[in-house]
Amino acid sequence: MPDISRRNFMRSAVVGAAAISTLGVLAGCSSQEKPAAKTETKTDASADSAPAAKMLDPKTxxxxxxxxxxxxxEDSKTTVGTTLDNLKSAITGETGATTKYAAWAAAAEKEGFAHIARLFHCTSAAEKIHIELETKLAQKLxxxxxxxxxxxxxxHTVDLSLIAGANGEIYETSDMYPAFIKVAQQENNNEAVQVFTRAKLAEAYHAERYxxxxxxxxxxxxDKYYLCPICGYIHKGENFIACPICLAPKASFSEY
Structure with missing residues (x-):
């Protein structure tokens, strides 16, 4: 028969209480350590996930x-002629573009979209660069x-002006200028190839900005917009060294 005397009962109670107290202290210590470890892990993860700055620094x-x-x-909508004919067509298209963008810039400013007005002004100036290069070559011929x-x-409303602008730029970069470049290559007109090539590449960036x-x-x-004075490329923001099309240095760019 087990010993259930008062002395043994009290002794068991004391031992049991001490054990429970010890477990409570250990549990408390454990719960106090976990938040510190969790906070430290969160801090490390935040530091590791910081985005790295990306700088445009073209070499070729x-x-x-x-x-x-x-x-x-495949479904080209461009009427192709001689290089001279194509220069004239390009000048007509670019004249329409620069005129539209200047007007849409004024409308965007009036409606309170100052940041979009800056982009339209910048792109209008870019198209004038193409007009000047193409006109000079056309008059040479x-x-x-x-x-x-x-x-x-x-x-249009400002949003639809942006879409109309993007569609026009996509047409020029994927249809009109590639067709004109092909003819210039066949005619061995390297100057026209260069002029059309730089315009074609710049238009793709214009569409992207729109x-x-x-x-x-x-x-x-x-963010400011920066315009290359040589080829009409437009960059948004400060993170570039030179033009990715003609390698003109950032210092030569105009700011909008």
Whole structure:
């Protein structure tokens, strides 16, 4: 029969209480250590996940003879003639573009979209660079050539102006200029190949800037736009060293 005397009962109670107290202290110590470890892990993860700055620092210029993005779209809408004919068509298209973008810049400013107005002003100036280069070459081939008059400008809401601009730039970079480059290559007109190539590549970046502005239309940005004076490339923000098309240095760019 087990010993259940008062002395043995009290002794068991004391031992049991001590054991419970010891377990409580250990549990308390354990619970105090866990938050510290968790906080330390969170701090390390936050430091490791910091994004690295990306800087555009090109070393080589794209070449129409070797680059992989000069194919002409299958359902081409471009009427192709001689290089002189194509220069005239390009000048007409670019004249329409620069005129529209200037008008849409004024409309965006009036409607309170100052950041988009800056982009339209910048792109309008970029198209003037293309017009100047193409006109100079056209007049070299035909000294009496005169540039066309600016067209009438259709009006849109700011968002639809951005889409219209992007569509026009995509047409030029994927259809019109690749078709003109092919003819210039066949005619061995290397100057025209270079002028068309730089314009074609710049238009792709213009389309990208317009789509970015469309997607973030209600999120005004303080980022500046920078325009290459040689080829009309546009960069958004400070993170670049030189133009990825013609390698002109950042110091030569105009700021918008």
């Amino acid at each position: 210029m794209p070449d129409a003879a070797t680059a992989s993005n000069f194919a002409i779209v 035909e000294p009496s050539y005169k540039a066309p008059e600016p067209p009438q400008v259709p009006s 789509l970015d502005a469309y997607n973030t239309i209600d999120t005004p940005t303080d």
